Amino acid sequence: MDVFLDRRLPDYFRSHSWQSIQHDPVAASAAFADFLGQRFGVIHGFSLAELDRDFLSDLNFPQTWDFKKLQVDSLLGHGASGAKKALLNDGFHGDKAAYNHFVTQVQLLRRMCLQILSAILPIKPTQVRLVTRFSETRMENLHYDQDAESDNHEAFRLYINLDRSPRIWATSYQMTELVQLGGRRLVSDIDERSPGEMILKRVMSRAFGGWNQRATERLAPRHMVYVDPGDVFFVDGRCVSHQVMTGHRVLSLYARIPHGSPRLAPTFATKLRQALMVAKQVPPGGETAIVNYFEPRQVTAAPQLREEWGSVFGETQTGRIRRFDDSGAVENRMGTAE
Numbered sequence: 001m002d003v004f005l006d007r008r009l010p011d012y013f014r015s016h017s018w019q020s021i022q023h024d025p026v027a028a029s030a031a032f033a034d035f036l037g038q039r040f041g042v043i044h045g046f047s048l049a050e051l052d053r054d055f056l057s058d059l060n061f062p063q064t065w066d067f068k069k070l071q072v073d074s075l076l077g078h079g080a081s082g083a084k085k086a087l088l089n090d091g092f093h094g095d096k097a098a099y100n101h102f103v104t105q106v107q108l109l110r111r112m113c114l115q116i117l118s119a120i121l122p123i124k125p126t127q128v129r130l131v132t133r134f135s136e137t138r139m140e141n142l143h144y145d146q147d148a149e150s151d152n153h154e155a156f157r158l159y160i161n162l163d164r165s166p167r168i169w170a171t172s173y174q175m176t177e178l179v180q181l182g183g184r185r186l187v188s189d190i191d192e193r194s195p196g197e198m199i200l201k202r203v204m205s206r207a208f209g210g211w212n213q214r215a216t217e218r219l220a221p222r223h224m225v226y227v228d229p230g231d232v233f234f235v236d237g238r239c240v241s242h243q244v245m246t247g248h249r250v251l252s253l254y255a256r257i258p259h260g261s262p263r264l265a266p267t268f269a270t271k272l273r274q275a276l277m278v279a280k281q282v283p284p285g286g287e288t289a290i291v292n293y294f295e296p297r298q299v300t301a302a303p304q305l306r307e308e309w310g311s312v313f314g315e316t317q318t319g320r321i322r323r324f325d326d327s328g329a330v331e332n333r334m335g336t337a338e
Contacts, residue, residue: 001042001231002166008221008290012038012174012240018045018232021119031120031234035156036266038174038239040225043116043232048160050108055101057164057229057249061091061134065309068137069252072106072130091134106132113158113253116232121156122263127256137244142172142208142220145237150196151269154257158234159227159250167227167247172220173289175239179203179275181289183282192276196269199276200238207291208241210300213328220291238268292326300328 003013014034020027021043034041061067066086074083092099110130117125147155161167172178179187186206190199208220220241227233227247235242259267266274287293323330 001228001233002226004224004226006221006223009172009223010174010177013040013042013223013225016041016043018043028120029122032122032263035120035234035236036154036264038176038236038271040171040240041234043234046112046116046232048112048230050112051162052101052105053162053230056105056134056162059091059102059134059249063135063310065306067091067135068309069131069133072110072132075103075106076110106130109160109251112160113251116158117156117253117255120234121255121257123257123261125156125255126153126258127254129254131252133250133252134248136246136248138246140243140245141211141213142170142222142241142243144175144200144204144239144241146197146201147238148197150200150238151267152259154259154264154268155236155238156234156253156255156257157237158232158253158255161227161229161231161247161250163247163249164229165248166229167231167250168245169225169227169247170222170243170245171225172222172241173207173291175200175241176271176275178207178241178289178291179272180278180282181287182207182291182293183279183284183287183289185282185284185287185293186289186291187276187279190276192273196272199272204241205299206294206296207289209292209294209298209326213300213326218326236268239271298327 001013005011014031016027016031016034021031031041031043061070066083067090070087071083074081075087087102088094088096088099092102109132113130114128117128145155145157147153159167173181182203186203190202192199224245257264
């Protein structure tokens with residue numbers, strides 16, 4: 001993995017040896033501490049030799065919402081399902097041999113991910129959700145992940161790059177840093193008693209804009225991250241702002257970790273509200289976060305992504321120049337395109 005650092009941001013990238021994590025509880029605890037500490041962890045030395053990497057790195061699924069995040073559980077369960085039928089017909093064009101081979105590969109990936117989780121997490125998650133992404137992602141907006149009931153759990157996210165090419169991310173402010181540096185200008189009238197995900201959504205939209213302003217907000221500093229083929233990495237996406245610049249084939253995992261153990265401190269909820277209290281002491285004019293500070297009226301409404309995915313993110317080869325500025329796609333407002 002190559003990381004091109006922006007000196008205006010802290011270096012929150014950490015490397016971990018899979019060999020050490022497996023056999024040394026101290027190393028496993030250090031990896032989990034990086035997760036809690038809003039850092040981006042990379043696991044080196046985890047073998048993917050069992051996988052048919054050539055097969056996986058050639059897959060190209062349709063650019064639709066359903067294929068964007070294909071739920072692994074829907075493929076591995078017993079009996080017929082709409083997801084299985086769509087995968088066979090639309091993903092593999094009726095090729096049952098290729099479809100069955102893909103399911104076998106997904107089973108292997110699931111086993112590998114559970115092995116990593118059992119080595120790193122101090123307590124058993126109440127939910128593990130895996131999705132495959134074999135359609136192209138291009139130029140997301142800068143954002144934090146949004147999870148319902150964020151105050152009640154920690155959200156461990158793990159990724160494996162299955163492509164032949166690097167998966168390119170940009171990352172920016174850690175959640176607490178953005179809130180604290182943004183000061184009252186960013187958090188004014190936000191009630192700390194609101195659910196954590198609502199607080200984060202309001203901070204995020206004021207700093208980075210809405211989904212229609214994806215990849216256009218140019219003020220925020222960014223680290224550029226080149227995730228090599230086969231790289232394994234983990235992060236709390238609620239605590240490190242990020243955007244996929246380009247990527248095609250990846251497996252991602254979400255593990256919901258219930259509260260109740262002292263080993264989970266500080267929790268996401270605690271970090272967010274402590275940062276909010278600090279921010280409210282910073283008067284307007286004293287803020288130093290480098291973001292747009294969008295007014296609510298300036299934040300474009302989120303599109304109906306399930307219905308509009310093809311036009312919002314699916315048109316990766318349009319045959320024309322698409323122009324964007326800090327309010328989104330120019331031709332969407334002006335009707336101009338080349």
